Amino acid sequence: MADADGRREARTGEQVRKYLLAEINAALRRPGMFGGEIALRIHFDAMAFADDRERLxxxxxxxxxxxxxxxxxxxxxxxxxxxxxxxxxMAASVYAEFAHRHGWLHLDRVLSRDEYDKLIGVTTAWCESDRTLGQTLGMFGPPSIYCGGTSPYFPKALVYATGHPRDPLLCFHFWNEFLDSRTDRTALYDEPMLLAVRGGGSGFADGFTFTPAGTNRRGGA
Structure with missing residues (x-):
């Protein structure tokens, strides 16, 4: 918008904040298109400055x-x-945790308390067998945010959340890749395979419940 003299007026702080929030939420969903983890850090630095949360x-x-x-x-x-x-x-799902706790994360689906508790209750049993992306979506429904592209040939993460910032995000991590050949573009799996579900834990590795495929990828650890 221009003033009476035709000069452009600076955008308000609230306009800048809304823009940064939109950028953060887009980058969390398609981090590769925005420049990856480095870009996520830059976006979060800017948002923290706008909200006076640099210390946090x-x-x-x-x-x-x-x-x-x-x-x-x-x-x-x-x-x-x-x-x-x-x-x-994978990285985006971790950055999303801070965004959720501070009200920056816009959820595409907000789980009820019953839905969230049920999801927690069946996670261990769900991970006892190998599960595909399609099976997981069929069982638990659309995620709160979907991190990664829609192509079945690449990894992605499904994040489930309530509207309560203190509830840990439940992150389903899926893997796929092309076979190692210059001529063979066949994917390892027909669709992404669940490696683990992550939620909570005092240490990073403590928060994972692994599927057989995830355990095998870790070398049987």
Whole structure:
């Protein structure tokens, strides 16, 4: 909008905040399109400044390092140390935790208390067998946020959440990849396979419940 002299007026603080919130939520859902984990950190730095939460965001980064959820190679590095690969969608699910606690995360679906408690109650049994992305969506319904693209050939994460910031996010981590061949573009799985469900835990690795596929990827650990 221009003033009476034709000069452009600066946007208000609330307009800037809404823009940053929209960018954060888009980047969490499609982190690869926005520049990956580095871009997520930049977005969160800007949002923390706009909301005067720089100290809390700094403390969060320290906490991630203390829990071994952030290594010298970032959050992606923490996943890589866990099962040999770290992707932007995996990292996005961790950044989403801080966003949820501080009211930045816009949920596509808000789980009721009953839905959330049921999900927690069946997680261990669900992970006793290998599960596909389609089976998981069929069982638990659409996620609160979907991290990653829709292509079945690449990893992704489904995040389920209530509207209560203190409730840990429940993150379902799926894996797929192309077979190692210059000519063979066949994927390892017909659709992404669940490796683990993550939720809570004092240490990063403590929060995972692994499927057989996830345990195998860790070398049987």
């Amino acid at each position: 965001w700094s403390e969060e980064r320290d906490s991630l390092q203390g829990r071994r959820a952030f290594l010298s190679t970032g959050v992606r590095g923490a996943f890589e140390s866990l099962w040999g690969a770290g992707t932007d969608d």
